[in-house]
Every structure is written in structure tokens, then in C-alpha cells.
Amino acid sequence: MAWLRLRCTPDDPVVRRGELLGFQFEGRTFPLIDNQLGIRKPQGMTAALSILTTYASDGARAPYEDAVGPDGLLRYKFQGNPRHYTNVGLRAAFELGVPLMWFFGVRQGLYLPFFPVWIVAVETEQSQIAVALEEAQRHLPIDAPLSPIERRYSERLTAQRLHQPVFRQRVIQAYGASCAMCRLRHRSLLDAAHIIPDRDPRGVPAVSNGLALCKIHHAAYDQNILGVRPDCVIEVRADILEEIDGPMLKHGLQEMHDLSLTLPRRRTDRPDRDLLEERYERFRAVG
Incomplete structure (x- = not known):
């Protein structure tokens, strides 16, 4: 995350797939994303390190529109079988309260990073997790209905932190x-x-x-x-x-x-x- 803060500048806020796969840590290659899966759970680590949303061309709807819950929090789907090791890593990240990185595709092979993000709920029946984009969203009630003020606040945070930056980068790239x-x-x-x-x-x-x-x-x-x-x-x-x-x-x-x-x-x-x-x-x- 410290590397991302230095790497992502106002003039170049996106990172390329090759950079993420070829990231060097303590003298060895340590990919920040998985080469094939959307969830990166490195061998030897208990929790998942990052999640990734693949770029897709816009249709009539925004690419993340279906991923926002009624509480304004973003959802991210499990990788197939809930018992898959990557999904186990997501649950571990939730239980340990550790932060992750989210790489959002804005063009083929280009990603806008969001970090740190936190998993605030594991929704097994829906095969998904709820993700907070900043500290304020971590403290919203998940198991109880939100008040209208809390819901609007959470929706506004999601729009400001993810929707607007992703829209900006997708348009500028296009x-x-x-x-x-x-x-x-x-x-x-x-x-x-x-x-x-x-x-x-x-x-x-x-x-x-x-x-x-x-x-x-x-x-x-x-x-x-x-x-x-x-x-x-x-x-x-x-x-x-x-x-x-x-x-x-x-x-x-x-x-x-x-x-x-x-x-x-x-x-x-x-x-x-x-x-x-x-x-x-x-x-x-x-x-």
C-alpha cells in the first residue's frame, strides 16, 4: 500500500496489470493480484491480500451498479465454491479485521486501486462479502436496518470514493x-x-x-x-x-x-x- 501511494499520482493514478503481477518485495516477485482469479490469497498468508474487478465495457448500466447493497455498501462475490481457499481467505480477513486492496478495472489491463478497504460482513447465503471503502463505513450497523440518514451517508461515500473516480478514469481513458x-x-x-x-x-x-x-x-x-x-x-x-x-x-x-x-x-x-x-x-x- 505504501508503494501504491507513491506510484499512483494525479497524473497517473492507474496501475498496469504487469506492474501488479511483477511487484517486487524483499528481493523477490510477489504479485499483488492473482494471474487468473479475482481474489489474491498468497501461499503462507492467512488472509486474502486483494480483490479485483475485471474491466467490462459499459452498457446501459454502470459496471458496479448491482454490487451496491441497500445499506450503500459495496458487495463482492465469492470465487465459486464458498470453501475455495480464496473465499476462506476473505473470511479470515473479515475475522482478523485486516485491510485489503481493491483493484478496479477501468480499461483492459488497467486498474484504479482503492486501499485500504475492509470486509465488514460475510453474507454466505448470497455468496458475497460487504466491503467498506473507508473507516466511517466500518462502523455502520450491518445486521440492523439503517436510518435514512445513515443510508444516504453510506451511499454518498460509495459514490464519492468509488463511482466518481471510476467514472472519471474510464472516461479519460476512453x-x-x-x-x-x-x-x-x-x-x-x-x-x-x-x-x-x-x-x-x-x-x-x-x-x-x-x-x-x-x-x-x-x-x-x-x-x-x-x-x-x-x-x-x-x-x-x-x-x-x-x-x-x-x-x-x-x-x-x-x-x-x-x-x-x-x-x-x-x-x-x-x-x-x-x-x-x-x-x-x-x-x-x-x-
């Missing part, structure tokens, strides 16, 4: 770490902008509902200073086009008018046309 409007390639200055806001029921954290935008174009998009037509052409609001100001207005905003977005290579990662149209109508209503 767009090649480049702003779809101006092509700025400084990763630390890029955001994942929702086409339909996440507060809307249709605003799912899927790549098809996202655009990789630099911070100024993200803000301009959110404030309806500019919009994106369903054909992926940028439109700047008429009153903004008539303004006279400094070079940022001219080159950063006005010159975006009528340009086409730079889109991901894979069609499945490109913006959903229906979502673009819905958002464009909201932009037109403001203008």
Missing part, C-alpha cells in the same frame, strides 16, 4: 487522456463531464454518458455557455459569441463554435446520441 473539445492532454486538468447530470435518474456513470473535458470546457458545458449537438458538433451560445473580451474568451470558447468533438476510437465508448439530444435541448432552452 478519450485518450485528451479534452474532447480543445485536445488538452494534461491529465490533471481533465474531468469526466456527465452529459445527463448524475442527479438525474438517467445520468448513469457510464462512458456513453460522459465526455472528457478540460476544466474550463467542463465548467462552460455545465453552465450552458456551450453545448453539444446530437451530431457531436459544439455550439457556443449566441450571446457569448457576441462578447468582446480577452484571448481566453476568443480562443478558449468562441473558436470552439462549429467544431466537432474528438471522439473515442471504440463506438461503444462514444456519447449516446439520445442523451446528447436531451442535453442539447436543455442548452437550447437556456439560450
